Amino acid sequence: MSAPRTPSAEREPRGARRKRETRDRLLAAAYRLIAERGVDAVAINEITEAADVGFGSFYNHFPSKEAIYDEVFRQVFEEFGDALDRLTSTVEDPAEVIAVCVRHTILRARDEPRWGRFFLRESLTPRGMTGGLATRLQRDILNGVAKKRFAVGDPLMAMIMAGGTVVSSVAAQSALQLSPNGLGKGLGVDAKNLAERAAATVLHGLGIAGAEASRIARRRLPPVETPPSILSRESSS
Amino acid sequence: MSAPRTPSAEREPRGARRKRETRDRLLAAAYRLIAERGVDAVAINEITEAADVGFGSFYNHFPSKEAIYDEVFRQVFEEFGDALDRLTSTVEDPAEVIAVCVRHTILRARDEPRWGRFFLRESLTPRGMTGGLATRLQRDILNGVAKKRFAVGDPLMAMIMAGGTVVSSVAAQSALQLSPNGLGKGLGVDAKNLAERAAATVLHGLGIAGAEASRIARRRLPPVETPPSILSRESSS
Numbered sequence: 001m002s003a004p005r006t007p008s009a010e011r012e013p014r015g016a017r018r019k020r021e022t023r024d025r026l027l028a029a030a031y032r033l034i035a036e037r038g039v040d041a042v043a044i045n046e047i048t049e050a051a052d053v054g055f056g057s058f059y060n061h062f063p064s065k066e067a068i069y070d071e072v073f074r075q076v077f078e079e080f081g082d083a084l085d086r087l088t089s090t091v092e093d094p095a096e097v098i099a100v101c102v103r104h105t106i107l108r109a110r111d112e113p114r115w116g117r118f119f120l121r122e123s124l125t126p127r128g129m130t131g132g133l134a135t136r137l138q139r140d141i142l143n144g145v146a147k148k149r150f151a152v153g154d155p156l157m158a159m160i161m162a163g164g165t166v167v168s169s170v171a172a173q174s175a176l177q178l179s180p181n182g183l184g185k186g187l188g189v190d191a192k193n194l195a196e197r198a199a200a201t202v203l204h205g206l207g208i209a210g211a212e213a214s215r216i217a218r219r220r221l222p223p224v225e226t227p228p229s230i231l232s233r234e235s236s237s
Numbered sequence: 238m239s240a241p242r243t244p245s246a247e248r249e250p251r252g253a254r255r256k257r258e259t260r261d262r263l264l265a266a267a268y269r270l271i272a273e274r275g276v277d278a279v280a281i282n283e284i285t286e287a288a289d290v291g292f293g294s295f296y297n298h299f300p301s302k303e304a305i306y307d308e309v310f311r312q313v314f315e316e317f318g319d320a321l322d323r324l325t326s327t328v329e330d331p332a333e334v335i336a337v338c339v340r341h342t343i344l345r346a347r348d349e350p351r352w353g354r355f356f357l358r359e360s361l362t363p364r365g366m367t368g369g370l371a372t373r374l375q376r377d378i379l380n381g382v383a384k385k386r387f388a389v390g391d392p393l394m395a396m397i398m399a400g401g402t403v404v405s406s407v408a409a410q411s412a413l414q415l416s417p418n419g420l421g422k423g424l425g426v427d428a429k430n431l432a433e434r435a436a437a438t439v440l441h442g443l444g445i446a447g448a449e450a451s452r453i454a455r456r457r458l459p460p461v462e463t464p465p466s467i468l469s470r471e472s473s474s
Contacts, residue, residue, distance in 0.1 A: 041278025124357060124408035126415050153447060156409075157438045161398065164405025168397045171361035178363050201394045205442050210390060 023061045024230040025051040031072045031231045035118040039069055075231050076118055077132030080108065083226045085136065094144030095208055099199040099217045101140065102166055104224045105133065106195040109170040113177070116170055123167050137163055144206065151207030162202045169198040260298045261467040262288040268309045268468045272355040276306055312468050313355055314369030317345065320463045322373065331381030332445055336436040336454045338377065339403055341461045342370065343432040346407040350414070353407055360404050374400055381443065388444030399439045406435040 012020075029051035033042040044065050048055045062068040084104060088097045109116030122128045138159050144150040145158075152158040173194050196217045203213035249257075266288035270279040281302050285292045299305040321341060325334045346353030359365045375396050381387035382395075389395040410431050433454045440450035 037277045038275045040274045120361060124405065126412040129408060129412045154434055154438070157402075157406075157434045160405045160409050160435070161402045161438050161442065164401030164403070165394075165398045166401070168361065168401025168404060169394075171366060172393075172397050175363040175366045197391055197394045198397070201391070201398050201442070205398065205438070 019060070022051075022053055022057065026053060026058065026061055026068060027072060027075070028230045030068050031076065031118065032114065034069065034072060035114045035121065038121050039065075072231065073122065073127065073132065075229055076115065076122075077128075079227055079229060080105075080224075081133050081136050083224050087222060087224050093216070094140060094147055094149045095203050095206070095213075095216050096219065097140050098137075098144065098162070098202060098206070099219070100221065101133075101136070102162075102199040102202055103195040103217070103221055105166055106169050106173065106198055108224075110173055110177075110195075113174070116174055120167065120171055120174065123163070129163075134159075134163060137166075141206065149208075158206060161205045165198055165202050165205070169194055256297070259288075259290055259294065263290060263295065263298055263305060264309060264312070265467045267305050268313065268355065269351065271306065271309060272351045272358065275358050276302075309468065310359065310364065310369065312466055313352065313359075314365075316464055316466060317342075317461075318370050318373050320461050324459060324461050330453070331377060331384055331386045332440050332443070332450075332453050333456065334377050335374075335381065335399070335439060335443070336456070337458065338370075338373070339399075339436040339439055340432040340454070340458055342403055343406050343410065343435055345461075347410055347414075347432075350411070353411055357404065357408055357411065360400070366400075371396075371400060374403075378443065386445075395443060398442045402435055402439050402442070406431055 026047060030042070030047045033046060033050060042065075044058055045055050047065075047068065048058050058068075062071070084101050087104075088100055091097050091100065105119075109119055123133065128134060141150065141152070141158055141162060142155065145152050145155060150158070196214075199217035200210075200213045203216060204210055208216070263284060267279070267284045270283060270287060279302075281295055282292050284302075284305065285295050295305075299308070321338050324341075325337055328334050328337065342356075346356050360370065365371060378387065378389070378395055378399060379392065382389050382392060387395070433451075436454035437447075437450045440453060441447055445453070
């Protein structure tokens with residue numbers, strides 16, 4: 001058990017603070033570049049240039065591109081997932097747990113477009129599908145099945161349907177932000193309240209009747225408290 | 238109305254044939270690179286190098302990267318969509334139309350991994366969501382709603398659910414091909430017949446009862462005939 005890290009200048013030696021700041025700059029730059037282009041299109045020298053750090057210094061902080069990517073992935077998904085876990089820890093109904101997590105994920109992607117782009121790029125990769133938010137979704141679906149709250153004949157497909165609906169909602173939301181009249185044209189409906197509607201659709205797919213699914217999906221949504229992170233700032237470009 | 242293009246050496250002047258062959262090499266190289274890295278990570282000089290074509294020659298064939306990307310996108314999605322349209326033109330039941338298209342899409346991604354990677358990269362972009370296979374899916378869902386075959390309260394979300402389930406199934410299939418034990422662990426089911434199961438899940442989400450959805454999704458699948466295309470070859474690396 002280590003003492004909590006303190007950012008106070010009095011207690012943290014100057015060298016350690018500078019090292020941490022450089023590491024944070026590298027992480028923020030990697031996050032930004034990966035969200036824009038995908039991890040395969042980002043080289044270490046581009047990360048160091050964007051972070052205004054010498055190329056060689058990179059290796060004082062991370063042994064490889066894979067390592068910095070691991071840490072970005074962890075901060076982007078695991079910390080958000082942990083925050084959702086805290087938020088839903090007292091929620092009894094497995095259906096409401098799913099609804100809260102689906103809504104917060106789609107709303108975060110709306111309010112933090114960079115997070116949304118990273119989510120779109122990474123959530124359907126093998127890593128995204130076996131870690132981060134996917135394992136939590138799987139756990140929450142299996143929990144609802146065990147409690148006989150969900151009627152699911154094919155758990156793997158239930159998971160694929162639920163995750164796919166969330167990812168596709170984020171993509172639709174993003175496409176609509178870019179071109180409000182492109183998508184949904186001809187579908188006879190507007191695209192308001194996408195997060196609630198996605199939650200209702202997921203619950204319906206898990207075997208909850210339509211009216212009840214809609215009601216649960218529209219309940220008051222408690223705010224999620226994510227820890228402060230260098231990656232949560234959208235401002236730096 | 239122009240005469241159909243003939244690849245016969247007797248009738249096609251040598252210069253025209255060589256020009257066409259160069260254009261095809263550029264298209265195949267662009268397809269390969271975009272499938273691997275995403276369009277944002279591919280530069281024109283990388284396409285010409287991979288195609289073994291001089292950089293300047295690119296512009297004899299395409300005015301811009303956007304133009305070659307348009308043509309790749311068209312060949313990858315529109316020609317497949319047209320082939321599905323021909324295949325389902327005599328199918329009466331809107332549910333069976335959806336099942337056939339969902340299954341063929343997932344099976345093609347399985348059998349042509351490069352096509353699958355391109356599909357994963359491009360189908361959730363604004364362009365992917367407003368063109369190609371998405372417009373056909375929307376048409377087929379709205380057709381089933383009009384014929385009262387589907388019970389859909391929220392057509393936009395039905396479209397997002399159906400498309401998301403297909404994309405997510407392709408991603409799961411690809412993750413399972415890479416690591417057979419990673420995904421599905423703990424879900425208590427194997428991942429066989431993913432295409433049929435995805436089709437059943439989509440139909441269920443469109444309001445068809447589970448048993449009937451499964452039956453329709455398991456019907457004999459007529460083969461789809463895609464036109465020969467330079468992009469359909471997986472061999473070149």
